[in-house]
């Protein structure tokens with residue numbers, strides 16, 4: 001049983017209020033009902049069914065092979081396992097890089113599975129699609145900076161927004177997404193000063209991963225923060241399992257560290 005049994009699910013409006021109040025938003029990726037319940041009980045505000053599941057659950061080398069059916073399946077499990085967190089589902093590769101109409105059609109099974117928000121990688125070039133969805137009742141989370149579905153174009157999982165021109169482009173992306181109706185924006189692997197500038201520039205919450213503590217909230221891949229992922233970790237990953245007696249305690253430690261802004265520290269930033 002969830003300790004939040006009598007609480008309603010958070011909405012995008014609740015997260016907007018948190019930014020306005022200066023309260024940090026704690027988000028984690030989640031892919032199944034058991035972890036969803038643990039995250040809910042630990043006070044995680046939002047659960048992201050990320051296409052990172054292609055790497056941490058399926059063993060692929062990128063997120064590109066993940067299908068819409070995969071994300072819908074895991075979204076339904078997370079929705080059944082949790083009561084309070086806002087549920088966000090990634091639109092996997094190929095499902096949003098199409099017309100606005102087809103993107104809407106592709107969002108349908110994710111909302112049917114229990115997602116309240118769909119996340120779409122890209123900035124200015126996705127604004128028309130974001131406006132199409134948000135004007136038809138589908139909340140959207142943007143995702144800019146390091147966008148893993150473009151890994152072959154980016155030439156690897158590299159820090160983004162390092163030049164003045166790239167930083168200006170990223171700010172324009174954030175403004176375009178906000179103007180198109182996006183409810184929040186994930187900022188991935190960008191310099192600390194740029195993350196702060198973007199967070200101050202827009203009214204909607206920013207959720208950082210490798211984007212410093214100046215964001216409105218943080219997200220990590222669950223398997224990374226529990227030290228379950230093999231191989232070399234990105235700089236922004238912290239092992240919250242270290243020194244903890246249980247997975248529940250590790251997730252609670254993550255929530256506490258995001259809330260008091262002690263995570264991420266300088267050692268996790270670019």
Ligand SMILES: Nc1nc(=O)c2c([nH]1)NC[C@@H]1CN(c3ccc(C(=O)N[C@@H](CCC(=O)O)C(=O)O)cc3)CN21
Nearest residue numbers: 052055056063148157158159221224229233234235236
């Ligand atoms: N397990 C997992 N965790 C993630 O955070 C994650 C996924 N999978 N899959 C999709 C993408 C890929 N991500 C990654 C993967 C590696 C780095 C990384 O190692 N970056 C270098 C940057 C080097 C540079 O440009 O200077 C680093 O050292 O942090 C970053 C993001 C984030 N996402």
Ligand SMILES: CC(C)C(=O)C(=O)O
Nearest residue numbers: 029050051052090186
């Ligand atoms: C890392 C987050 C932002 C993500 O998109 C994912 O898990 O797929």
Ligand SMILES: [Mg+2]
Nearest residue numbers: 050051052090
């Ligand atoms: Mg993703």
